[in-house]
Amino acid sequence: MAQTERVIEMKGITKRFGEFKANDNINLNVEKGEIHALLGENGAGKSTLMNILSGLLEPTSGEIYVNGKKAKIDSPEKANQLGIGMVHQHFMLVDKFTVAENIMLGKEKHNYGFMDDEGAEKDVKDLSDRYGLTVDPSARIEDISVGMQQRAEILKTLFRGADILIFDEPTGVLTPQEIDELMDIMKKLTDEGKSIILITHKLDEIKKVADRCTVIRRGQSIDTVNVKNTSQQELADMMVGRSVSFKVDKIASVPQGPVLEIKNLTVKESRGLEAVKNIDLEVKAGEVLGIAGIDGNGQSELIQAITGLTKAESGTIKLDGKDITGEKPREVTETGLGHIPEDRHRHGLVLPMKLEENMTLQQYYQKPFSKNGLLNHGKIKEFAKKLIEEFDVRTQSEESTAASLSGGNQQKAIIAREISRNPALLIAAQPTRGLDVGAIEYIHKRLIEQRDNGKAVLLMSYELDEVMNVSDRIAVMYDGKIVAIVRADETSENELGLLMAGVSLEKAKKELAGKDIKAGTAGAAGAAGNAENDGKERATVANDETE
Amino acid sequence: ACSGEDASDSSSEDTSTEDTGGETSESTDFSVAMVTDEGGVDDRSFNQSAWEGIEQWGKDNNLDEGTGYAYYQSDDSSDFVPNFNQALADGYDIIYGIGYLLLDSVNQVADQNPDQHFGIVDDISDRDNVVSLTFKDHQAAFLAGVAAAETTETGKVGFIGGIKGQVIDRFQTGFEAGVAHADDSVEVDVQYAESFNDAGIGQQIAAGMFSNGADIIYHAAGAVGNGVFTEARNRMESNGDDQLWVIGVDRDQEEEGNYDGGNLTLTSTLKEVGNAVVESTTQAIDEGFPGGETIAYGLEKGGVELVRGNISDDVWSSVEEARESVINGDIEVPEFTYSE
Amino acid sequence: MDIVSLLQLIVSSSLVYAAPLIFTALGGTFSERSGVVNIGLEGIMVMGAFMSAIFNLSFYSTFGAMTPWLGLLAGGVIGILFSLIHAVATINLRADHIVSGTVINLAAPALAVFLTRAIYGAAQTGPLARSFGFSDIFLLEKIPVIGPIFFQNTSGPAYLGILVAIIAWVVLFKTRFGLRLRSVGEHPHAAETLGINVYLMKYSGVMISGFLGGIGGAIQAQAIHNEFGILTVAGQGFIAMAAMIFGKWNPLGAMGAAIFFGFAQSLARIGNYIPIIQDIPGVWLQVLPYLLTIIILVGVVGRSTAPKDLGNTFIRSK
Amino acid sequence: MLTTKQSRLSALLIPILSVLLGFIFGALLMLLFGYNPIDAYQAMLMGVFNSPYFIGEAIRQATVLTFTGLGFAIAFKAGFFNIGIAGQLLVGWVAAIWVALSFPDLPRIILLTISIGAAIVAGAVWAGIAGTLRAYFGTSEVIVTIMLNYTALHLTNYIIRSVLTTGNTTDMVSENASLSVGWLTTLTQGSRINMGLFIAIIVVFLYWLFMTQTTAGFEVRAVGLNPDASTYAGMSAKRNIILSMLISGGLAGLGGAIHGLGTFGNLFTQSGLPSLGFNGIAVALLGLGNPVGIFFSSILFGVLDVGAGFMPNRAGVPDEMADIVIAAIIFFVGANYVIRLVLDKMKSNKTAEKGGE
Numbered sequence A: 001m002a003q004t005e006r007v008i009e010m011k012g013i014t015k016r017f018g019e020f021k022a023n024d025n026i027n028l029n030v031e032k033g034e035i036h037a038l039l040g041e042n043g044a045g046k047s048t049l050m051n052i053l054s055g056l057l058e059p060t061s062g063e064i065y066v067n068g069k070k071a072k073i074d075s076p077e078k079a080n081q082l083g084i085g086m087v088h089q090h091f092m093l094v095d096k097f098t099v100a101e102n103i104m105l106g107k108e109k110h111n112y113g114f115m116d117d118e119g120a121e122k123d124v125k126d127l128s129d130r131y132g133l134t135v136d137p138s139a140r141i142e143d144i145s146v147g148m149q150q151r152a153e154i155l156k157t158l159f160r161g162a163d164i165l166i167f168d169e170p171t172g173v174l175t176p177q178e179i180d181e182l183m184d185i186m187k188k189l190t191d192e193g194k195s196i197i198l199i200t201h202k203l204d205e206i207k208k209v210a211d212r213c214t215v216i217r218r219g220q221s222i223d224t225v226n227v228k229n230t231s232q233q234e235l236a237d238m239m240v241g242r243s244v245s246f247k248v249d250k251i252a253s254v255p256q257g258p259v260l261e262i263k264n265l266t267v268k269e270s271r272g273l274e275a276v277k278n279i280d281l282e283v284k285a286g287e288v289l290g291i292a293g294i295d296g297n298g299q300s301e302l303i304q305a306i307t308g309l310t311k312a313e314s315g316t317i318k319l320d321g322k323d324i325t326g327e328k329p330r331e332v333t334e335t336g337l338g339h340i341p342e343d344r345h346r347h348g349l350v351l352p353m354k355l356e357e358n359m360t361l362q363q364y365y366q367k368p369f370s371k372n373g374l375l376n377h378g379k380i381k382e383f384a385k386k387l388i389e390e391f392d393v394r395t396q397s398e399e400s401t402a403a404s405l406s407g408g409n410q411q412k413a414i415i416a417r418e419i420s421r422n423p424a425l426l427i428a429a430q431p432t433r434g435l436d437v438g439a440i441e442y443i444h445k446r447l448i449e450q451r452d453n454g455k456a457v458l459l460m461s462y463e464l465d466e467v468m469n470v471s472d473r474i475a476v477m478y479d480g481k482i483v484a485i486v487r488a489d490e491t492s493e494n495e496l497g498l499l500m501a502g503v504s505l506e507k508a509k510k511e512l513a514g515k516d517i518k519a520g521t522a523g524a525a526g527a528a529g530n531a532e533n534d535g536k537e538r539a540t541v542a543n544d545e546t547e
Numbered sequence B: 001a002c003s004g005e006d007a008s009d010s011s012s013e014d015t016s017t018e019d020t021g022g023e024t025s026e027s028t029d030f031s032v033a034m035v036t037d038e039g040g041v042d043d044r045s046f047n048q049s050a051w052e053g054i055e056q057w058g059k060d061n062n063l064d065e066g067t068g069y070a071y072y073q074s075d076d077s078s079d080f081v082p083n084f085n086q087a088l089a090d091g092y093d094i095i096y097g098i099g100y101l102l103l104d105s106v107n108q109v110a111d112q113n114p115d116q117h118f119g120i121v122d123d124i125s126d127r128d129n130v131v132s133l134t135f136k137d138h139q140a141a142f143l144a145g146v147a148a149a150e151t152t153e154t155g156k157v158g159f160i161g162g163i164k165g166q167v168i169d170r171f172q173t174g175f176e177a178g179v180a181h182a183d184d185s186v187e188v189d190v191q192y193a194e195s196f197n198d199a200g201i202g203q204q205i206a207a208g209m210f211s212n213g214a215d216i217i218y219h220a221a222g223a224v225g226n227g228v229f230t231e232a233r234n235r236m237e238s239n240g241d242d243q244l245w246v247i248g249v250d251r252d253q254e255e256e257g258n259y260d261g262g263n264l265t266l267t268s269t270l271k272e273v274g275n276a277v278v279e280s281t282t283q284a285i286d287e288g289f290p291g292g293e294t295i296a297y298g299l300e301k302g303g304v305e306l307v308r309g310n311i312s313d314d315v316w317s318s319v320e321e322a323r324e325s326v327i328n329g330d331i332e333v334p335e336f337t338y339s340e
Numbered sequence C: 001m002d003i004v005s006l007l008q009l010i011v012s013s014s015l016v017y018a019a020p021l022i023f024t025a026l027g028g029t030f031s032e033r034s035g036v037v038n039i040g041l042e043g044i045m046v047m048g049a050f051m052s053a054i055f056n057l058s059f060y061s062t063f064g065a066m067t068p069w070l071g072l073l074a075g076g077v078i079g080i081l082f083s084l085i086h087a088v089a090t091i092n093l094r095a096d097h098i099v100s101g102t103v104i105n106l107a108a109p110a111l112a113v114f115l116t117r118a119i120y121g122a123a124q125t126g127p128l129a130r131s132f133g134f135s136d137i138f139l140l141e142k143i144p145v146i147g148p149i150f151f152q153n154t155s156g157p158a159y160l161g162i163l164v165a166i167i168a169w170v171v172l173f174k175t176r177f178g179l180r181l182r183s184v185g186e187h188p189h190a191a192e193t194l195g196i197n198v199y200l201m202k203y204s205g206v207m208i209s210g211f212l213g214g215i216g217g218a219i220q221a222q223a224i225h226n227e228f229g230i231l232t233v234a235g236q237g238f239i240a241m242a243a244m245i246f247g248k249w250n251p252l253g254a255m256g257a258a259i260f261f262g263f264a265q266s267l268a269r270i271g272n273y274i275p276i277i278q279d280i281p282g283v284w285l286q287v288l289p290y291l292l293t294i295i296i297l298v299g300v301v302g303r304s305t306a307p308k309d310l311g312n313t314f315i316r317s318k
Numbered sequence D: 001m002l003t004t005k006q007s008r009l010s011a012l013l014i015p016i017l018s019v020l021l022g023f024i025f026g027a028l029l030m031l032l033f034g035y036n037p038i039d040a041y042q043a044m045l046m047g048v049f050n051s052p053y054f055i056g057e058a059i060r061q062a063t064v065l066t067f068t069g070l071g072f073a074i075a076f077k078a079g080f081f082n083i084g085i086a087g088q089l090l091v092g093w094v095a096a097i098w099v100a101l102s103f104p105d106l107p108r109i110i111l112l113t114i115s116i117g118a119a120i121v122a123g124a125v126w127a128g129i130a131g132t133l134r135a136y137f138g139t140s141e142v143i144v145t146i147m148l149n150y151t152a153l154h155l156t157n158y159i160i161r162s163v164l165t166t167g168n169t170t171d172m173v174s175e176n177a178s179l180s181v182g183w184l185t186t187l188t189q190g191s192r193i194n195m196g197l198f199i200a201i202i203v204v205f206l207y208w209l210f211m212t213q214t215t216a217g218f219e220v221r222a223v224g225l226n227p228d229a230s231t232y233a234g235m236s237a238k239r240n241i242i243l244s245m246l247i248s249g250g251l252a253g254l255g256g257a258i259h260g261l262g263t264f265g266n267l268f269t270q271s272g273l274p275s276l277g278f279n280g281i282a283v284a285l286l287g288l289g290n291p292v293g294i295f296f297s298s299i300l301f302g303v304l305d306v307g308a309g310f311m312p313n314r315a316g317v318p319d320e321m322a323d324i325v326i327a328a329i330i331f332f333v334g335a336n337y338v339i340r341l342v343l344d345k346m347k348s349n350k351t352a353e354k355g356g357e
């Protein structure tokens, strides 16, 4: 490694937003052919640093060297020219355009200004074949899976001849299978001599693919370490700045009577196809039921039907003994449902409204927040302040807009709102997407606490880690059906992976028994598994309470 | 002021101002103002005609604009009453409201200011301090009808009204009566645009009428008429063999009728609001204010008129004949058909 | 009236009415495809009508029969200049698009009449020197039956509009420029990261809308009103905006909607010569174009989706 | 606390500076064309403020604009562009006059209540059509309200001629349907200022109360800002779309009643849509959507509108100038980002100076 060349050298980068220093004298070196991880808590300044490198932001001070030469990267265009490409955390894709159009945009293939669609699609096809990044060049972005969208994003940078690729939290939106594919792709790219900077909160991913890791804390670079010689524990400690060694204890659950009873439920999705097919499901008080499955197997529709956002085609849903089939969201909520939606910006919050208003979004019309249709602003404020305190939501004030909070804190606000109503059933859909370890652990703790208080929790997540750690029982969905319900402490990621791929339970058990666990990466199912790291080594961090 | 020339030119040779000019040139202490309707003072219609009359009268009497004579422009119907009050504050002796739209406003300020003299054009007020100046538009329209009926080759003529109502109804009634008087086999195709603004609608209606065989259209529809002229012009320019005509309204619309190869404005009916306003002013100065009276200006008083335009000699003599009959009362031109 | 002349009448009077709307709706399409809402179309039309009238009166002696066609350019150019106010306000000064459009609509009639007074001493220009007249469409007019109905003695500007609509469709959906323009209306930040000059694209969209809207106004003045005054453009800009939405922000759709609107108006005015329609009471015929538009929109067209980033202010990261 | 006070100050400062800049822009334009801006503004302002009558008229105009402005604002807050205020005002006007003419002898309080009530209902229904189509079919409210504007115009003219009278102008309503208030009329020397002013003040208060203090207003705001999240939180987006359009149209209809009964006392055929509708958009924008702000910007518009009438005769300046000034003011309101930027810069310079000392 000593003889490798430095492709990127960022020296003393400082970036101020007003008074606030998002990056404070950060140094970062990336070598040719390596995967360099960037680790840090939410808001540590990772995205900011990478936006500077990709020409979207201008540093307040500091220097950047690309391939040994000093560079002034003042536009994304310039970054492109220098061979730097970024795959953004929130995809930068035009939904209505085709994959090929998105990839070509700005460097279009054309004859005298007229688009050469066929030529473009062929070029994209060639490129995708070369790197094994399967995409359908003529498909529209809005019609394809998140994984394919991401591959399109990667192709976009490769198409521009990028040698240095930046991935900002690429796995947050992917299914286990897709994550595995991505890891392979990254490896392949570095084999071709490209360098990769990988931002992620998932330590296991760093361990798996990265060569070196730079840790950033509160805008400062703490250290750059060799991943091979550093344990996940050590990485987590460095990231948070103190020793974090404990894990939330989960006592065995004491399930009681059923809170949610679903019988013969069939739900159609927006295009009229059956997305949930004749499902039976029961969630008991005092248990966390996890729903595992690859995105698009009916999980979202199932939740929408329970919450009253979509009408069930047939079947019945009972909540706390009351038939809520066909009821409106409000009736369902009042019957005893809390709901942490998948997309917090779109469904969870009214971003331009005050935090205090968001905190009472489900209760503003009830006493004591209002009486005879008139709001009681004092009570609302009081309530919001209490929740902010209790759930440690970091904000300037309860009058700040929800938009001004960081993603993690926005999520905490939603969780505070939903848990505080003490619902009989709490549905948590992807509750920790994009959050750092500290925040994740905090949220998991609250979910389990809810369970321990005798409430039912329905957890939907695409991350097997999460499902396995938090749930008591796991229902696996495949093609709109529940293919199996297993106990979390009796299953393995590999078994779940097979189930998620549609393999029946007996078959999966047979297959796993017959094979060495370590080899279990066959097919789609194996994607979910990570044998070297079977979930036990997870670094678990207490809620970050400093300052 | 029987000649139908462009009003601004005709003012220098205006005969009616001569009548008053000599006698009243000393009375510089008398002042006159007018309040326009939404069309504004240069609407090339009755507001403009009224203003040109007043302006000429003021100049003839050596008055200054702003003290001796003035106009107050209304952009909106809610401006009417404030404009009257502004004129009142500025101290004019007679304040005219131009157009029937101002009737209610005139009545209102007349009640509040019983000692002030007002005038209303095109409608009748029953207040004692208001003189009402009405126009026998139906008489001019009658002559237009005669001219149209005598000129048509197809036996079909058209009438396009703006927004339906009493005032335009008078035009329609007179025109239809004129046509029937001259030749009762001639059909009249009557349509309303329900707009005074949208020339596009005027053009569409005119296209329909022409295609349906009419060769002369009389419009009483303000700016909608522009579209009527446009359609006629387009047709004449693409096929000049079949002569089409348009009859203008309120002022001489000869200019609008110019096309490559001639002029298609057959004639125009005039409404000499300027004459009427000046006449009633003169009467007020000479004989006292004719408060509470209604003065109807018809052909006989030069209040309405039909210009010669492009009317052929033969037809013109029929028109002259009809005019005589109307003036001496042999023909009673009906005013309204409105009954439903 | 025989069926052929009735059809010819309906076609030509639909097109006459539609011509200004086609251009203006196309203009709106470009602006909104680049993400800038343009309710200022009405004001832009006013300025286009005003300028073309001045041009027509001033240059007839120089250009003769070509004058109205060149007048379109004059209207288009002033439209561009006026639309720059909207562009600067919404793109650089981060004004709300509705606010800025309202400014255009308030300022244009006042300014145009103010200037007309300054130049002509009256609130209207008086008849123009030369209007468009009818056109026969080259060669197509010779086709039997179809020729007389569609291509003889008809509105030249409308056919130009149809041609421009096709060109606009090609530009928007088949060229590099169009792709970039649309990308800016859908996801400007994505476009920015790919090195596309977002501001330039948005300026282009707004300025094209100024150009086409100005032409729309110029047609209104030179093909229909034959003068400029405060009544020359009275609501056509809003109808054009409706046509743009009706046409789902697609140039061909916008054109179709504009022609549909001309057709509905024509049906209402010519209805008296058509059996059955004859018997419908007048007031219903008058409101027919408007109600028909609503009904078709609800029943047939359904919901239309605007460009995703429409109406938002693009703020460059830095 | 300090920050909210400061932001409140700058919220005031922006319209004020915009108005100033608008006047300055108008002055420059006048100079360019050889007019004397001082004379023009003097004529405008003195014309109004030197006479109780014209103050009364300006307030009367402002009263109606308050309703149309609030009407536009509430739809805007809920995420809709109600371009149909003019048509809704017109149907309100028709309804008020129709009812007033139909029952001329009812006691004043009852007659006024049902006339105004009818106007509110009429305006609400007219806008409600657009709201309902939007809620259930996703039909663009922009198109529907534009189309309904013209429909209202034609229907109004038809009703006047064929139902209410045979001419172009209806009879005057009876004394019992008059909105005039004796002492106000006397105070303003006979202007048409009327009890609409008090209704406007009450409505401004109710609007504020509704939007900030009620659960229904909370829902309207939330749905306007994020319909998806609001649906998740159990609010009905459909209901709120329709509700906000109903209120919007109801306010416009109320404006129509005040205009019809207060300004004119009758109804007449219209050749175009009332400009009060479109000016309501401008008023709402200048008032930054705040009810009190809308009230004051209505007054400014009233003064400019009535004062403009004095410019041609007293200063020789065409009254179109007033509209240009209004447009310029709205422009600066819209471009307040720049004003803010300059203000911030001045502020930070100041604090820097202070810090240096």
Ligand SMILES: Nc1ncnc2c1ncn2[C@@H]1O[C@H](COP(=O)(O)OP(=O)(O)OP(=O)(O)O)[C@@H](O)[C@H]1O
Binding pocket: A017, A020, A021, A022, A040, A041, A042, A043, A044, A045, A046, A047, A048, A049, A406, A407, A436
């Ligand atoms: N445009 C901006 N203006 C002001 N502050 C900003 C801006 N962008 C980022 N920040 C602040 O800078 C800090 C670093 O943000 P950044 O997005 O780089 O964090 P991150 O490490 O990527 O976090 P995450 O893990 O959540 O993605 C945050 O505190 C954020 O609030």
Ligand SMILES: Nc1ncnc2c1ncn2[C@@H]1O[C@H](COP(=O)(O)OP(=O)(O)OP(=O)(O)O)[C@@H](O)[C@H]1O
Binding pocket: A042, A043, A047, A403, A404, A405, A406, A407, A408, A433, A434, A435
């Ligand atoms: N223009 C800005 N002004 C102030 N703060 C900003 C600005 N832009 C972004 N931020 C802040 O930057 C932080 C990071 O933003 P970002 O969108 O990356 O959120 P995040 O924490 O990464 O959440 P998520 O991962 O869910 O997207 C947030 O705290 C946000 O408030």
Ligand SMILES: [Mg+2]
Binding pocket: A046, A047, A048, A089, A168
């Ligand atoms: Mg980030």
Ligand SMILES: [Mg+2]
Binding pocket: A089, A169, A407, A434
């Ligand atoms: Mg993040």
